[in-house]
Amino acid sequence: MDKIKRILAVVDPSVELQQSLSRAAEIARNTGAKITAFLSIYDFSYEMTTMLSGDEREAMRRAVIADKQQWLQSLSAQHEDISFDTKVVWHNRPFEAIIREVLEHEYDLVIKGTHQHHALKSVIFTPTDWHLIRKCPTPLLLVKDHKWLVGGAILAAVNASSDDEEHQALSHRIIKDAQFISKIAQGDLHLVNAYPATPVNIAIEIPEFNPSQYNETVKEHHLNSTRELGKQFDIAEHHQHVEEGLPEDVLPRLAKKLDSELVVIGTVGRTGFSAALVGNTAEHVIDSLDCDVLALKPDGYRSPLED
Secondary structure, rough: OOOOOOOEOOOOOOOOOOOHHHHHHHHHHHOOOOOEEEEOOOHHHHHHOOOOOOOOOHHHHHHHHHHHHHHHHHHOOOOOOOEEEEEEEOOOOOHHHHHHHHHHHHEEEEEOOOEEEOOOOOOOOOOOHHHHHHOOOOOOOEEEEOOOOOOHHHHHHEEOOOOHHHHHHHHHHHHHHHHHHHHHHOOEEEEEEEEOOOOOOHHHHHOOOHHHHHHHHHHHHHHHHHHHHHHHOOOHHHHHHEEEEEEHHHHHHHHOOOOEEEEEEEOOOOOOOOHHHOEEEEEEEHHOOOOEEEOOOOOOOOOHHHH
């Protein structure tokens, strides 16, 4: 993502503040991108109105869509310096409507607001969010109700030591996109790599095993890999963080410590049984974060909706 020309901002009819429109406008001011405010609506009661003919039900749907179209236009008008297109579709699966729109019109970025549990001060991801995280082929930005602060921390979560070519390519993609967003947001980019702790069972089963030495070796390997990766992308060492632990523990802890504006993370996006094995870590990480999240797929990824 070295440019953003078209943004799809997903509107949520259940909330008053539309974070997606605010963030889309914020990005458009810095990139000149065109924005489409998008709403997927569906009311099952209209389909069950058996006393009306098919034409009459269709007329009712058109009336509802026209009303929501006017509402979208009034929301968009609140951002006086930005021009929005608006689109309302009738669909009973919002995530599918969003992905269909993306596939048909080749957007560069999808932005969707998240629900915040104010009592717990945490983010709650909806089923639609999770479907998009798993299946949306375009970079997906899930946002909270806040402005990006100048100089705020933007974290690029990578697996620096992986030998898998797909994971290496995804790490490079994460850093490049994080650098791009950092310029737009005038933020400070940080590189984050988590490495596993010493397996307890090995230390128990093999008496001669030296856990301290093993841990130092693993740490050194990840440090060197991260330093090399950071050097490739000109990221200063004091902005490189290599910490022991599971990614779903390390990333939220570091994001909170740095008061991060955004975390950029890769999702493999596979479906079926492999998704439960491969995508599980990414989803645990995302579910633990309390800041904006930019979720990326590997290059060449095909959404299951394309099949």
